[in-house]
Amino acid sequence: MQNQRPIQKIDAAGQAPGRLAAQIATFLIGKHRPDYQPNVDSGDFVRVENASQMKFTGKKMDQKMYRSHSGAPRGLKETLLKKLWAKDPSEVLRHAVSRMLPKNKLRNERLKRLEIKN
8 A cells, every 4th residue: 555645734824825835835845844855755735725815015016026047048927926816816825935945856856736716
């Protein structure tokens, strides 16, 4: 019988996305488990609810920018947090969690275990 991974349920209502993303990344990596090994993907599934009720402080909605570059000349694309939030609030949290995970071959598999509900 295969080892079943537990499901961690988190309520995002009223929480800051950065602190929430750090907690989620810990569960996805598996650092909370006593049998943690850095080269083994032994993390849990994470289900986040009420992502649209996260709380931002200060002027982040008007000032925070997400930047990506295509590699082509003048290929820089900038998106305001307010615009991304209006389109899909769960994408803001997914982006934060993705950047908190280690940049290695296990990253995509870990992100597949993240389920975000608005």
